[in-house]
Amino acid sequence: MAIALRDLAACFEGVIPSIVATAAPDGTPNISYLSHVVLVDDVHIALSNQFFSKTAANVRVNPNAAVLIVDPRDGTQYQLDTSYERSLDAGELFEEMAGQLRASSAQIGMAQVMRLRSADIYRVNGVHAIASPSPAVMAAPAKAVPLTTIAGIAQRVSEAADLGAVVDAILSGFDHAMLLLKEGERLVTIGTRGYERSGIGSEVAIGEGVIGTAAAEQRPVRVSDLSRIRRFGSAVEASSNEENRTRTIPLPGMAEAMSQIALPMVAQGKLKGVLFLESRDRLAFSKDDETAFALLAAQAAAILTLSEGEAAEAQTPSPSAAALPSAGGRPFRVVHYSYDDSVFIDNEYVIKGVAGRLLMYLLRTHLREGRTDFTNREIRLANELRLPEIKDNLETRLLLLRRRLEEKVAPIRLVRTGRGRIRLDLARPPSLEEATAD
Amino acid sequence: MSIDEELAAFMASPVMIILGSCDGQSKPEIGRAMGALAHAADNRIDLMVSAWQWPRMVANVRAGARLAATFARPSDYVSYQVKGHATVATATDDHAAAAAHYIERITATLGGLGLDRHLVAPWLVSRDLVVLCLSVEEIFIQTPGTKAGQRIERR
Numbered sequence: 001m002a003i004a005l006r007d008l009a010a011c012f013e014g015v016i017p018s019i020v021a022t023a024a025p026d027g028t029p030n031i032s033y034l035s036h037v038v039l040v041d042d043v044h045i046a047l048s049n050q051f052f053s054k055t056a057a058n059v060r061v062n063p064n065a066a067v068l069i070v071d072p073r074d075g076t077q078y079q080l081d082t083s084y085e086r087s088l089d090a091g092e093l094f095e096e097m098a099g100q101l102r103a104s105s106a107q108i109g110m111a112q113v114m115r116l117r118s119a120d121i122y123r124v125n126g127v128h129a130i131a132s133p134s135p136a137v138m139a140a141p142a143k144a145v146p147l148t149t150i151a152g153i154a155q156r157v158s159e160a161a162d163l164g165a166v167v168d169a170i171l172s173g174f175d176h177a178m179l180l181l182k183e184g185e186r187l188v189t190i191g192t193r194g195y196e197r198s199g200i201g202s203e204v205a206i207g208e209g210v211i212g213t214a215a216a217e218q219r220p221v222r223v224s225d226l227s228r229i230r231r232f233g234s235a236v237e238a239s240s241n242e243e244n245r246t247r248t249i250p251l252p253g254m255a256e257a258m259s260q261i262a263l264p265m266v267a268q269g270k271l272k273g274v275l276f277l278e279s280r281d282r283l284a285f286s287k288d289d290e291t292a293f294a295l296l297a298a299q300a301a302a303i304l305t306l307s308e309g310e311a312a313e314a315q316t317p318s319p320s321a322a323a324l325p326s327a328g329g330r331p332f333r334v335v336h337y338s339y340d341d342s343v344f345i346d347n348e349y350v351i352k353g354v355a356g357r358l359l360m361y362l363l364r365t366h367l368r369e370g371r372t373d374f375t376n377r378e379i380r381l382a383n384e385l386r387l388p389e390i391k392d393n394l395e396t397r398l399l400l401l402r403r404r405l406e407e408k409v410a411p412i413r414l415v416r417t418g419r420g421r422i423r424l425d426l427a428r429p430p431s432l433e434e435a436t437a438d
Numbered sequence: 439m440s441i442d443e444e445l446a447a448f449m450a451s452p453v454m455i456i457l458g459s460c461d462g463q464s465k466p467e468i469g470r471a472m473g474a475l476a477h478a479a480d481n482r483i484d485l486m487v488s489a490w491q492w493p494r495m496v497a498n499v500r501a502g503a504r505l506a507a508t509f510a511r512p513s514d515y516v517s518y519q520v521k522g523h524a525t526v527a528t529a530t531d532d533h534a535a536a537a538a539h540y541i542e543r544i545t546a547t548l549g550g551l552g553l554d555r556h557l558v559a560p561w562l563v564s565r566d567l568v569v570l571c572l573s574v575e576e577i578f579i580q581t582p583g584t585k586a587g588q589r590i591e592r593r
Contacts, residue, residue, distance in 0.1 A: 016553075021458035021466035021506075028521060029466060029506040031458030032580065066458075066466040075560040079468055131491045132560035 003127040005042055008069065008078060012039045013283055014100070015072035015225040020047060022058035022065045030054045036097055037069060038119070045082065046119045048097055056120065059084035065122060068130070072225065072283060077130035082122040094119045099217040144288035149173070150296060157300055162416060163307045163395045164402070167191035170300050174277050176254055180204060180211060181273035181304070181396050183354075187215055190273075190400055192252055199252035200403045201351060204274075211276050214262035218271055220290050222261045224283045244349045247342045259284035263293050265301035272301040308395050310419060331431040332411045336360050338434065345410050354385075355401045361385050362424050363412075363432060376420040398422060441483070441574055445518065446476040449483065449509050452543040457485065457570070458506040459498040469495035471507065472564050473540025475533070483507070483520065483572045486529060486537040490566040499524045505572050508580055512551055517580035522573045529567040537564045 011018075018034045032055055036048035045067065049056045059065055063084040070077050088094045098116040153173035160166040167190055171177045176194035180187035189202045207216040214221040243249055257278040265273045275297045277285065285293075335344045342352035343359050351359065361382055366372055376394055379385065402414040411427035441449075455471035469492035471485035485507060489496045499505055505524035510517040529537075541562045548558045578589050 019456050019468055021460075021468045023458075023460035023464055023466050025464070027460055027464065028504050029458035029460050030521075031456050031468065031506045031508045031519065033456070033508070033510060033515075033517070062464050064460075064463075064465045066468045068456075068468045070561075072557075075557040077560060081465065130560075131563075133563055133565060134556070134559050 003078065003129065005039060005045070005080075005124055005127065008071070008127070009039060009287065010073055010283065011069035011071050011078065012037055012045075013072060013224040015282065016070035016075075018070070019068040020055055020065055021068075022055050023062055024058050025061050030058055034067075036101060037067065038093070038097055040093065040121065043124050044085070044121055045080065045124060046088075046093060046097060046121050048101060048116055049087070049118045049120050050101070050116055056087075056118075059120070059122075067122070075134070076132060079128055079130060080124050081126040081128075082124050085121045085123050087118045087120050089118045095217070096219060099213060099219050099221060102213055102217075144286050145292060147292065150292045153296055154299055157296070157303055160303070162419075163304060163399050164191075164416070166300060166303050166307060167399070170275060170296065173296075176257075176278045178211075178252065178276045179273060179300075180276065181393065182206075182215065182271050183393065183396070187211060187274055188396075188400060189249075189251065190396065190403070195252035195254070197250075197252050198403070198407055199249060200407055201355075201400060202249040202251040204251060210260050211262045211274050214264050214276075215271055215274050218264045218266055220261060220263045220294055222259075222285055222287075222290055224259050224285070226258050226260065244344070244347070247340065247349055247352055254278055254280065256280050258282045261285045261290060261293065263290075263297040265297045265304070267298070267301035267305040272304055275300065308393060329428040331429045332427075333433060334360075334363060334430050335433045335435050338436070345408070345412070348408055348410075350408055350410060351401060351404050355397045355404070357385055358397055359401055359405075359412075360432070362414075363430050366424055366426070367430070367432065372424040372426070373417065374422050374424070376422075441476050441478050441481060441577070443478070445577070446478050448511070448516075448518065449474045449476050451511070452540070452547040453509045453511045454544070455485065456508050456510070457487070457492075457495055458508075459495055459503040461494070461498050461503065462501065467492075467494045467498055470561055471570070472537040472562065472567070474507075474509070475536055481574045483574060484527075484533065485570040485572060486533050486540070486564070486567055487570055488563045488565050489568045491563045496526060496568055496570070499570050500526050505570060507572060510580070512547060515581060519578045519580045520572065520574050520576070521578075522575035524570050524572045527569040527571050529569050533569050534564070534567055537567055 014036060018037045020034050021029060021031045023029045034047055038046040040046050065082050065084060067080040067082055068077055097119045101116050156169040156172060157166055160169045167179050170179060171191050171193040174193060178192045179190055181190050185206050187204045189199050192198050204211045206212050210221050210223060258281055260278045263275045264271060265275060332346050340352050341356035343350045343356040361384060362374060380394060405412055405414060413425040415423045415425055417423045455474060457469040457471055458466055460466045469487055471487050473486050475484040487496060506519060506521045508517055508519040545555055545558060545562060549555060576589060
């Protein structure tokens with residue numbers, strides 16, 4: 001064929017809806033829009049079949065189908081003359097299409113409606129460009145991020161000494177990025193870059209939106225044009241008052257984002273978190289970018305797992321048995337609500353859950369024993385923390401707590417003093433209060 | 439019963455119109471129409487098509503092929519598909535004016551959805567305009583969802 005399918009990769013990004021025409025044996029045509037067309041190889045494409053559609057019924061009798069695809073960069077139209085070959089309802093290709101469909105349809109509230117029934121495979125017998133009065137701009141293929149750039153990020157990740165540095169190293173490679181780590185059935189934002197608010201501590205349910213779908217499916221989810229999709233979180237105007245009321249930190253986001261990609265971070269077969277990137281440009285992330293970023297996400301997951309393990313192994317005993325001189329000045333008020341372990345400092349919401357419990361443990365121990373140095377080991381063994389559930393990611397929670405305290409400019413700081421060791425820095429003396437009701 | 443007022447109004451609004459037909463070898467073809475004029479009394483729809491851009495579509499209809507036309511509203515995907523026999527007619531000044539008006543309105547509609555004028559221009563062509571006169575035999579709801587493909591009426 002004169003035009004190679006591979007040169008039309010941009011047409012398969014799902015930006016401009018494709019069209020399919022089929023015909024029943026009696027010659028009655030059917031014409032319909034398609035939600036997803038996927039480039040399978042040099043001579044095959046896959047069409048999504050969500051409903052028991054007329055298209056699917058027609059091609060099982062008359063396999064001929066015409067598919068119109070559009071280049072989202074210049075609007076050029078191409079007609080593919082194809083013949084239906086077979087239908088897949090399982091396997092890698094099916095799962096990839098189903099995941100993409102779930103992610104994009106969840107955003108427009110049609111997740112149930114748009115369930116993929118099968119991925120239908122068609123052989124492409126010919127490709128021709130549709131005549132256009134506009135000058136034919138055969139745009140260059142979308143530029144992928146150079147591998148040397150990816151290698152540079154990978155090296156910074158390898159050299160990072162602790163969990164916080166690993167998170168920052170990954171994010172340093174991108175303009176607008178978030179890193180979320182898995183905590184139970186949720187993902188918690190542990191680092192962000194390029195947003196007005198850091199959103200540290202904000203949460204996404206696994207399975208929710210682009211980020212949650214990537215986590216649930218453990219496969220990358222890429223959206224190349226958000227202009228017609230309601231964007232998650234963008235309408236939520238973040239404010240401190242809102243946080244204090246809801247005890248929920250809003251996810252940061254770009255209202256004007258056009259492209260998004262979420263990459264699961266998996267190590268030893270287990271989901272560790274999600275790396276999420278976005279851009280104001282349409283088609284900002286190509287399929288090749290996705291592949292390169294997926295490698296980075298896998299590397300980061302492995303190193304995060306490693307740094308958790310190392311911090312856990314540190315056996316250093318607590319170095320400061322002797323009481324340090326206490327900080328002076330007006331005490332600051334720390335209120336703990338036991339029902340959700342939320343903690344407010346001078347009436348500002350800081351954190352809840354296990355990280356909230358950790359903060360209270362550190363403060364109580366400090367008031368009781370006068371010391372400010374702690375080891376991960378003793379925290380793990382502390383009965384009052386009810387820790388079994390946090391055994392695997394104590395470092396993550398400490399990092400979350402540390403960053404959230406920094407962001408809130410709280411009079412408490414957590415300082416990492418060595419592998420598996422932390423220090424509580426208090427600007428003024430704390431005064432603890434237990435609240436029983438909201 | 440024929441095309442009702444509501445459907446006629448929908449067809450006349452700025453919606454995308456895509457066409458399907460097939461040749462003697464059962465090979466389907468795709469095309470786009472530049473607006474539609476619904477004649478409710480005759481149960482007929484005039485679809486303005488560029489014979490320059492979609493020569494095979496026009497040739498199929500000239501050879502007696504049946505025609506399918508899907509009308510889809512870009513903002514919410516509300517869609518209807520109409521099928522029936524069709525003939526090719528010469529475009530009158532009214533047809534040409536309607537096509538020009540359609541291109542103007544759909545360009546603005548798509549622009550409101552973030553699609554630039556230069557991007558949509560290749561889909562909105564009126565060179566060598568002809569009219570495909572579609573006698574409506576079947577109407578289907580095509581909006582994505584459980585009702586997709588449901589027949590509204592058959593004559």
